[in-house]
Amino acid sequence: MSKKTTIYDIAKKLNTTAATVSRALNNNPKISESTCKLVRETAAEMNYKPNKLALALQSGKSGNIGVIVPRIDSNFFASVIRGIEDELYPDYHVIICQTHEDEKREIENINTLLNAQVDGILMSVSNVTSENDRMIKRVVEKNVPLIFFDRKKNMDGVSSVTINDYDGAYLATKHLINEGCTRIAHFSGDRSLEIFENRFKGYKQALLDNEIEFNENYVFQTKSSVEAGRAAVEKLLKLENPPDAIFSSSDFAALGAIQELKEHGIKIPEDFCVFGFGNEPFTKFMELSISSVDQSPMEMGEMAAKVFLEQLNNPKNLKMEKKVVLNPELHIRKSSSRHSL
């Protein structure tokens, strides 16, 4: 297997130009009927398959939408994608790329999708380097509609669909306070990303509003993984005055925290409460189910797709920038319910 037959191969064989072959295959009236026939026959012999993409290059529309996410193996991103697909199907087909949180791959993914001639890109950013900003701006300059969801950048002319991370964090922290927790730690994720910074701010403000002192030693920038959650708890428990609760920006880190706390014989929720973020399915499956903030991912995906369609139908010279913010919802479960469930 190697190269596909192209119109250039056919042109070479017939000792004519690619333009003539292209016209003949498209039944251009400028080309004689006999030439059209010869080209078609030769194309068939050479197993040439005209592809829709060549036509798309002319019409400027491929019917494909690109989605870029940090990872696909999270229920959150998988559900957002499901929402996008549900909204756009069958008019548009979704192709997905993941960055694994790697900024170099993010750029490559953008290039990959542009080269695949997508009619739009919906993305959740992995990082905030200005190198990638330039690349993302290229998309906008190419007049390819671009929508951010969940993890956005503030960029002129680019719409976004997010949830109110600040509120989610504030409400979750307030709940822990209401359950009687007074030394609440926070796993914050990478705070150079807006979503994590906003969750941190919501957490902090809830403490201040309830006259609980903010303690910097209680804040850890953890990755969204079970291992990171375990490691952070190990450090927290070594503090002189260890916390009695964690509000984690990640369900995976919350799960790791619970595993580690149990291994230290700490009772949840009696002695220690844990609250996650993301409402991953496993938070519900666990015997000790994990409280979490739901981000309405299906709705977020549907909304991002709607904004894309709106943008697509926008007159060319009209700049549109739409910011949609969804409300988070608390799911209170065993890991933080001292009083009742």
Next chain:
Amino acid sequence: MSKKTTIYDIAKKLNTTAATVSRALNNNPKISESTCKLVRETAAEMNYKPNKLALALQSGKSGNIGVIVPRIDSNFFASVIRGIEDELYPDYHVIICQTHEDEKREIENINTLLNAQVDGILMSVSNVTSENDRMIKRVVEKNVPLIFFDRKKNMDGVSSVTINDYDGAYLATKHLINEGCTRIAHFSGDRSLEIFENRFKGYKQALLDNEIEFNENYVFQTKSSVEAGRAAVEKLLKLENPPDAIFSSSDFAALGAIQELKEHGIKIPEDFCVFGFGNEPFTKFMELSISSVDQSPMEMGEMAAKVFLEQLNNPKNLKMEKKVVLNPELHIRKSSSRHSL
């Protein structure tokens, strides 16, 4: 926002042909230098960006690989994709489509990827209708390398990477027998798919080899979902002689089974053992951890990518068909361990 500027737009503006514009942009010596300059300037004014895809149409290589999976929100498929990416990066970029087990979408995904000019397609099939066979054969005819992984079809000239599902099922069932279970039910999935038929056969043979009667009433074709597992257990418990174990072809159905059994006050593993398939992360996370068959998904992805590269470097007229079969591995956990752990 609407159409991207194409060479046709530029040609119209300059009152010339698209072929001339194309040649001018590619510095074809047939075109005068002054025309080349005019075309380039006009292209810049109109914000035309030559794209690599147009070049790819000529060279027959895009550097993109398409992966089609039934769903992305399963650790198994996400891990296979990770394996593929690790093997091919940075030479090839992976774009992903999901079918949601829908045969119509499977065909559309193939078209989407062919139109996006991928250099190869790695897929796990969702169904076995002959309509889709024709479509898949088109890929092979187009000389686009095609590799099946996990869920394959038997198709001439198409390579595949799978695990030995029969062995995995046989060993899991044998383990349940060794734990003292004698009335072992089976959740089989859609047996028109080879993987599920092979798991069923392995299950059945393990019973026969250990002089346990095969009971058709104990076999359910369930979907791979928590709800399906719950519903199947409800039916099993109504049988005159209910089973004392389940070997489930799906971890999700196994989880549902456990939830339903617990609600009926049945003790696991003392009174009832459960064994899953797929080794999804939650099987390990649960307090009552779930025994499962691991399918080496990373390795499967890496292997599928290697077979793709091999095929790509194959001389055009040499037909290659390679069948790689990986060995499954049992992960014995609490849900099936009466004797020890």
